[in-house]
Amino acid sequence: MNSGIDGAQPDAGAVRLLSLAVNGQRQQRAVAPDITLLDFLREQLGLTGSKRGCDLGECGCCAVLVDGRPMLSCLLPAADLEHSAITTIEGIAAGTALHPLQQAMIDEGAVQCGYCTPAMVINGVHLFASEPRPDAEAIRTCISATSCRCTGYNRIVQAFERTAERFAEEQP
């Protein structure tokens, strides 16, 4: 039924010490070998911005950046991420300054229930970091990594397009 080990004290015989960086901060924690990155973030670090929708890599809501690349944290054993740099949704805004995509998601009405929003932003941040002016196909491909049932995706596409326009204006 429920997978993962929520809030569990890891089995003393199996724990290993994991060192990694999360949102720029070095973390050293004991983890069980079967704990996923999603559980590690949500249950051990209390970073609940990454969402659990299926635990099977199907809905995409748990996406985080691992060394700059979007990955589904529900499929990654935390213990494999020694020395990795993880960025979660909590680490995207620079202080109070939102990433342009975050602001566009707000302004364009791309946020309804908000459950898919963190992963949409994570994937989008990676997209704009690697291709500041993505075409319509690239935008839809990026968005299709995450399941959204509220919006019909139109406003999310619009937010991505606005962001692309903004990057184009800044660096003509």
Add this chain to the structure above:
Amino acid sequence: MNAYRIVGTPQPQIDARDKVTGRARYTDDIRLPNCLHAAILRSPHASARIRAIDTARAIALPGVRAVLTGADFERTFGVLPISKDEPALARERVRYVGEPVAAVAAETAALAAAALALIAVDYLPTTPVLDVRQALRPTDDPLHPELSHDNNLHKQVEQCFGDPEAGFAQASVVFEKRFSFPSVTHAFTEPHAVQVEIDGRGNLTVYSATQVPHYVHLALAQVLDIDEHRVRVIKPHLGGGFGGKSDPFPHEMIAARLALVTGRNVRLRFSREDVFFSHHGRHPTQLTMKLGFHPGRGITALTGDFLIDGGAYGSFGVVTTYYNGVLLQGPYPVPNFAFRCRRMYTNKPMCGAMRGHGGVNPRFASEVLMDMALVQSGLDPCQARIDLIHRENTLTINEFRITSVGLKRGLEEAMRRSDWRDKYGKLPYGKGIGVACGFFISGSALPIHRNRRPASTVRLTLEFDGAVTVYSGAADIGQGSDTVLAMMAAEVLGVDLGQVKVVAADTRLTPVDLGSYSSRVTFMAGNAARNAAIRMRRLLVAAACRLLELPAPEYRAPAPPEDRFRQGGRSPDFDADFLGANPDYDDGFEFADGRIRHLGSGRETGFLAAVHAAIEGPGVLQTVGNYRPPKLGGSFKGAGAGLSPAYSFTAFIVEVSVDPDTGFVKVDKATCAHDCGFALNPLAVRGQIEGCFHMGMGQALMEEVLHDNGAVQNAGFLEYKIPSPFEQPEIDLVPSTSDESEGPFGAKEAGEGPLAPVIPAIANAIFDAVGVRLFELPLRPDRVLAAMRKATAR
């Protein structure tokens, strides 16, 4: 033109920033101290007797704190008082694969899962009832023997208005077809979750991903047999509902019981598979519908015979049984109308309310038949529909009071903007354009629990610091109801949106609201919030008058209705301080930019100065607003079903491409005219319509929950496919507004009505593209291709 500062302007949700930064807290994000983890053992059988449950080994496992079985729950429950047929944990028998049978609370989730494996259930499998035809057959062992039926009928409704036979005799065209609809499900993104906090006095605070905190509150007290005041239900941020979280659920009862038994906080959440087991989705439907049409008379008669598959328990099913029929009373007049709907129990996960509740499948049938009739009659299917749409202020044959109707103008505009006349019947083979219309309720006029309380109540406070707080029991499920309530309060009080705080969906702090279903919140909670704000405004005006040495304005009492039609043909309830429906608050003052200005004299005072003056006496400024639907409807049996103070109207024009080689259908473009009255938040209205299109297109083209021997076969998002951003078309939204005199600022619903016409509009476009009609959903490529081959062979 919009004379308002805030309502009518596009506003992002007030909590959007929390959502894009990961700060928004959903139920499973809450961290309660010293919390036990609960897990549920589910039935592997669709139908079986439980001969014995041995929990000894589970309870003996170190770290396990409690094990529950059906013996721990005496009372069954259900969202409707007339079908409380669901146990929190199965007793004596199981009725579907996935039904909760036992539950464990343990120190860790891993321990809880391990304990489940140690529970031994001795089942005696019995023959399951898997489809509605089988359910109709006589049996001496029905799923619910308490109903004393000799088969698996749950609810049968029959209504007849006018004379359908005479109506068909008047028709120049009559079509009768059988339609078939599979199981579809909500597929919201956040799985169900609940957390229960218990205090030293045995009071429970239940955090739950629910659309109906009030009903959960009532059901918990009943099922746990504790005083209602010991329960507090809070809905945190919620990751989508669409009707799938609008019942009290077994897992809420289980978690609360575990907290009571152990004295510890309890956390429980669903896997995605659990969500599919829990279901409560749209009823699979077999229906035969017959429509008579005459070019001069319009629809002359409409009849339907529905068999709907309810699954194992009641849920909202009695309402669904009525809605399948009665929601055919719009958007066109139907002078002669009869239907029979039978809801059957089967050994599958139960069905309940899903966006467009009960009105979606019959709408497909009626709009396809309508299209056939109009084509056969040589009429333009779009223009003919415009001509047929209800006029304003119409009483339908089953006594629905239709008030505002903005769809005629809207559909005319949609016809223009989509270039309908240049496209319909003129596109090359494989390309097509189609249209369909629908209508929907703006909340049910009658409550589920008969009582004389208002349908919605909002409490409003204004503090020394100028903070306006809206206390509402309404549940924001992602549709933005908190935002629209704040917008209305800000509008009336002339403050910035940021100055309005919302405390919502907390049954200790907020007044009773029945919840987020039947598209009731904007209309009902909205009216209550607006009225509370108007009362607050009057307090401030009185204070300003004292400060400015002006005479207090006289407020007009609501006039007795000259238009008895608008009052449902009866006298209104005039409480001493009844403000009337959607009352005007023109008091001769302007509230803006932190000032309160008397328009007559030009004298003004600061908003805060007025607050401070008003607060001197009472110490706190607090007002209450209510909404009560007018008395409506006929006196026949079942007259209450589908009654609403106002109805929304929708039309979709859809353009498709059909691949002649594969039968694959792609929707290229959609044009929508939706009459939601006055669009309070155009950004939210657009979001609702686009979301409706997504869900409707999914049901039209791809979605289907599959069962094998009662077991769900595609309980995940890889196998239960919903449309992706590549399938979703551009949607052109044309203005289609009306002024609904009873809606807050003239508003009606926008969250559900737009879904139903999407599906027949796609089907009618497929007909225009390749000349085939399909009567079974989803319109899969293999079905389209088979129909095309059959048509070619003819």
